[in-house]
Amino acid sequence: MKPNLITKITLCGLLLNGIYANAQKTTLEVNTTKTITKIQPTMYGVFFEDINFAADGGLYAEMVKNRSFEFETPLMGWIQPKSDRHSYNKESGIATTINVLENKTNPNFCRVLVNDDKGYELINEGFRGMGIKKDAKYNLSLKASNPSGSIKKIIIQFIDKDKKVLGETSISPSASDWQNYTAQLTATQTEAKAKLKITFEGTGTIDLDMISLFPEETWNNRKNGLRKDIVQLLYDLKPGFLRFPGGCIVEGKTLAQRYQWKKTVGDVDKRETLINRWNMEFAHKLAPDYFQTFGLGFFEYFQLAEDIGAAPLPILSCGMACQFNTGELVPLAELDPYVQDALDLIEFANGGVDTPWGKVRADMGHPKPFNLKHIGVGNEQWGPQYIERYKVFEKAIKAKYPTITIVSGAGPFPEGDYFEYGMQELKKLNAQIVDEHYYKNPKWFRENATRYDNYDRKGPKVFAGEYAAQSVAIASPDNKNNWECAFSEAAFMTGLERNAEVVYLTSYAPLMAHAEAWQWTPDMIWFNNLESYGSANYYVQKLFSNNKGTDLLSITKDGKALIGQNDLFASAVKDENTKEIIVKLVNTSAKAQDVTVDLKGSKLQSNGKLITLTSANLQDENSFAEPKKISPKESEYALKGEKAQLNLPAYSVSVLKLKMK
Template identity: 65%
Template sequence: MKLSFKQLLVLVLVAGLFSCKDQKSDSSESTGALERNLVVDLTDTGIQIQPTMYGIFFEDINFAADGGLYAEMIKNRSFEFTLPKTGWVEPNSDRHSYNNESGILSVIKYSEEGTNHNFARVEVKDDEGYVLINEGFRGMGVKEGAQYDFSVNAAKRSGDIQKIKLQVIDSLDNVLGETVVSPDSDSWKTYESTFTVNKSEMKAKVKITFQGEGEIDLDMISLFPQDTWKGRKKGLRKDLVQLLDDLNPGFLRFPGGCIVEGRTLARRYQWKKTVGDIEDREILVNRWNTEFAHRPTPDYYQSFGLGFFEYFQLSEDMGAEPLPILGCGIACQFNTGELVPMDELDPYVQDALDLIEFANGDTSTAWGQVRADMGHPEPFNMKYIGIGNEQWGPAYIERYKVFEKAIKSEYPEIIIVSGSGPFPEGDYFEYGWEQLKQMNAEIVDEHYYKPPEWFRENADRYDSYDRNGPKVFAGEYAAQTVAIASPENKNNWESALSEAAFMTGLERNAEVVHLTSYAPLMAHADGWQWTPDMIWFNNLESFGTPNYQVQKMYSTNPGTDLLKITEDGDKIIGKDGLYASTVKDSKTNELIIKIVNTSEQNQNLSIQVEGGSITDNVSVLTMGMDDLEAENSFEEPMKISPKEGTASVNGDVLEAEIPSMTFSIYKISM
């Protein structure tokens, strides 16, 4: 049959229409998107999300306290390190333009007993100007236009030292800011001065010059930025606390971690030595100083300028429950495992009772008065206390029973956190849980550092836990991309996404899991020992890792009541890489759905809401990255972070497009 041109044209157009139709109908198939139908049930489950569900675990590892959160810039300010001149340099004339033959530095022990053992004696032989340099914590970060407070305790011993000049200098000895104090007493006296820095510098140092001749004694040489958290004098580094406060934490667990136990009992953390006047807080070698051959840090000490009072105060600032952890008379079992004999345990138990009095007692009590003298007459209203960190075996259970009996006898309202050891499975874990369950323990602390795939595969970990047994504190967890404590571990997107998937299981089991926290919290870019870590910082900057951003998405959207989300009646735990949990917030009357897609396929979800009604007012936060190896950095601190998105609601159905390798939160008004 011969066709006219007009007929041929019609056939071509029709064929084109069918071709376009076929391409459109196959679009989801060609992009690999899965079509799935989920159901959210608004019926009350009777399970509440605890206000403590998402919190913070702080340990002084990776220079997180001195050199980090605690804003002091002078290292070894009171000459208390084992090598007491650590951090201090007497410059040689062949390296600098000044001649240090004009003086000498000696470290002297106080004759009387006390917690501040040493001071420095400087002898200035001529008026050319004797010089000391302090290197800070891997340098000192100073900011242009910012003000800094210098203070020093001094006593003139002989002769006439007329001036002590402090200068902040860069690597070329350029002066970035300076001030002078004039000592005028032969008795100990504190001299203070404030100055402004004229240029920002990441790795500045402090140069101290003495003018005049004679001998002068020095102690507590200190330099702080004025712009601290809440403007507190000699306080905390503002940007780091802001990152913590932005997490909206339900609790703050402190001070660790393995530093609670110490390598030996003599080097354990003793809270009473961290309160009172700062100059009277006895310094301690940090247990992480030479723990790892790949990152030895022999200059790592604890000044305890950030002590128990400051931890309680920080908890209060952030609206977080304070959760102190105390040693139970066992040194770190990975080190010495040194034990206090049972008949010598009383002082350790008394420390726990006295801590409760310090936190909660009124001013008629001895330790309540100590707190009041530090500026906080009102109680901190502590509700929790932890006994032991990662101890295991019969020795721990035997000692824990003594603590529990004493605490409950005097303070029955205090909730005690116990521990199941350092591993999430195995003999130690099974024994600990068995014993603690028989004792009707209230909360058991579990720790797990595992590969990313473990977190994806164990999102159902708590589904089978006894609903009537002890509650769980997931107190330390983080995905290890290489191996536990490997220096090659990365805070990459795969680790964070896997943790997000696992956390849907924590939330889904809120009946059992009452507290959770990532660990470790912070790391100095030039001073770390352990990776990965949630927050990285240098002397001037800080950023949250993708893991931080995941934690923040959960902790700022916790909800108040657990709801059910299912597919074909089943929980959503990893089928085709999809994980989900959902809560409602009774305060804001919102439905909050958390969806994690760990697969390489996009997934189109139709989420039917039953048992109530929703509006079309929906907000979306989505965080994702095609590159699972991607990380945030100082150069790109928000490379992987939540972005606002859109979704549509048709009647009682939420239509959600879930890209591959993403974590999304949908908030819908009910």
């Protein structure tokens, strides 16, 4: 038996050696000393749009829905007690809204009539509930007018679905005219679906407005600020820029519903509520309660950009409503106010405190300029009407602010008549940066890693402003943030990085979505009322953004760029700040692959780091249950000589970091 066993082992060994001998092995060369081009600090950024309840109910930490009674249905979000006959129980009291026409921005307030002393109730449902955490503190504020003094106390409580009280405080409304009142609640347990119950003691009438509730703990502990966990995810990306406020939300379905930045600055309670253009856009996810309070307005966007170390990139209306909706146009002869909005915004961001709009910024608590360098004209507009309006904006902006870089747009698609026309005309105008958008299937992203290889280096630079692989189809509610989409985007991003000479800015879109109130998928960050997590796509973006480097290096196979040969994609950079060589490798094959990276030129330290992002199943996703199912794993790497030997797992994104001596 023994000789036979030895023979079998020997045969197995020969077979395995044969298999390994035939396994695909790839050798790459990196010239570590020759810089091809500098990589822009703005190379990887974030694009924020108020879609999927990303602002109110999301990033903006307000917990009360319709706090100033300004929705189209003024009591939407507010629940009054009902009698057995399912009509409002007027025996105990009733809430109605009063409209003060001379108040143009916040005309409505709520008048509560309390008919007896049994405790009339008014309940706010929050944004698909209110997320509260045990022992956390929540700051309440409201405006009240108690003209007869008949309402003695207002009791404010957190309640759950069974009306169990989860925290309580009270206010004594002492003034007959309008006055601000504040109080604080401490949650006695964690609950994702809490509501806010307001009970009145006394008999008579009281007027209420701006009933607001924020967690005490916000980003930078800023009063009435942003959700800390969501901003932390943005901060961790180390983004080069923040594009805001959208997206199609800039345009509006009609010009009257466009985003007007001047209405979003100054006192929060004087900002005019506006319907959100996504509220009824998609039949698969209607959201009639989707409005914009603009508590998160342009000042807060600039402040957020500063907080996370990103350059601000505001986008403004060019006088064209969304062309997928009405396509309403401002006549060229009436375009001046739109152009003036752009000029005034630059003054708001950069002007001294002695300028009109610089003073507005200073009065809001930021006398120092925001150092705005980029401004976008229009979002996804196309056709001759856009080009002729862009010319007007460009002439006016460059005349007054010649150092500001203007971002223009090439329409909603990355190819076709709209795109070809837009690019042709913008090249004639020597446009500085052109925004391109692509929502395509994963295969498209892998096949288009060469997209910018042949772009004119003397033409406009590229802003890859919105991209995301669609697992099913564009705007499908069944799209998933699955692993195939994520690593396909990584393959594409190696092409963006390899072409850093022409690609200056890039951002995934949309940025975030409420798990119960989304309209569009996929999205980079998901949140509910208590938690948030980054998708697999988020971790791809983070790997690239955290390792973008300062100088582009060549990485080649047999003298040619690696762009899909053997299902492999790669880019290489040097970081002058950290003194590192960084190589990004994407294996889109179903099999592991051996790769040798020959690092020529610089002397490198033997100890490095290898970061790997991988998952065995193409359909794998992160979730609230498994938020880091697909997340980077970091290990030490020992370099021997000038050649790095790597085994790249199937379906993987790998980043090799080596210190220069």
